[in-house]
Each structure stands twice: as C-alpha cells, then as structure tokens.
Amino acid sequence: MADMNRRGGRQRIADKGQIKLGLFKKLECEIKDLSPGGARIIPPEGAELPETFVMRVPQYKRPRHCVLRWRSGNEVGVEFQAD
Numbered sequence: 001m002a003d004m005n006r007r008g009g010r011q012r013i014a015d016k017g018q019i020k021l022g023l024f025k026k027l028e029c030e031i032k033d034l035s036p037g038g039a040r041i042i043p044p045e046g047a048e049l050p051e052t053f054v055m056r057v058p059q060y061k062r063p064r065h066c067v068l069r070w071r072s073g074n075e076v077g078v079e080f081q082a083d
Helices: none
Strands: 011-021 025-035 038-042 052-056 064-072 075-081
Touching: 038 064
Parallel strands: none
Antiparallel strands: 011 025, 011 052, 025 038, 038 075, 052 064, 064 075
C-alpha cells in the first residue's frame, strides 16, 4: 500500500549525506531511503538535529533544505522544502 503522505515513490538506497549545522559544523549521515519529497536518514549517534537544516544528498546537484518530520529510534524522517 502506498503512503498517501509521500510525494513520489520511495527508493531504498545505502548512501551518505552531509548535514550542515552552522557555518563550520557538518555531520555525515546515512541515507536509508529517498523520495522526491524527503528521506529517511540515520544521523550520528548522539547528534541533536534542529527542526530545519540543510543536507547535501549525492543524488541532487544542490543542497536540500530539510524539515524534521519524525524520529523513531535512531532513524529520522525529513521533508525536503521547495527552494
């Protein structure tokens, strides 16, 4: 059954992304799946993510502006915002 809240199909991947937190602080995260509207990621253990942040995703040329939508254990769901 398709998730009616998701924009576009979800693609399972195993890739690395980079979360930008401020001018000089960056965290590497694991990307578990990706859709045109967002992603499921695993940030480093103990990392506190703000409600909004910028993330570099290898599949996109430009960084994506993200909004934190859910947390479950060590996984986090983010929604990509329109540029």
